[in-house]
Amino acid sequence: MPLTRTKNCACTSLQGKYNSGTIPPDSRLAKNVSLSFIKDQADQLATPEGQAKIAKVKVLEEIAKGLGEDVTTSQLALAWTAKHPNVRVVVDHLILG
Numbered sequence: 558m559p560l561t562r563t564k565n566c567a568c569t570s571l572q573g574k575y576n577s578g579t580i581p582p583d584s585r586l587a588k589n590v591s592l593s594f595i596k597d598q599a600d601q602l603a604t605p606e607g608q609a610k611i612a613k614v615k616v617l618e619e620i621a622k623g624l625g626e627d628v629t630t631s632q633l634a635l636a637w638t639a640k641h642p643n644v645r646v647v648v649d650h651l652i653l654g
Contacts, residue, residue, distance in 0.1 A: 576611050576618075 580586045586599045601607045614630060621628040639647045 576614055 580599055580602070602611070617630045617633060621630050621633045624633070635647060638644055
């Protein structure tokens with residue numbers, strides 16, 4: 558059975574904390590910018606593609622709000638993924654710390 562893993566998941570975008578287009582100084586992206594993959598994520602937010610991704614997430618935020626006050630964009634994305642006919646298993650991860 559093939560497994561698919563995306564190199565750059567949308568987790569940071571779906572959380573919404575970078576959707577203003579700036580990186581909060583107390584965020585993980587700001588604190589760990591010396592790590593190459595984190596720097597790549599931070600740099601990508603400033604590109605036209607990154608801004609387009611943020612615009613799409615803002616639309617998802619509005620859809621989530623329309624579904625209920627407590628529905629997050631991450632929950633909406635997981636629900637969509639679970640409902641997709643080509644997806645057998647949805648594996649979410651939890652980061653502790």
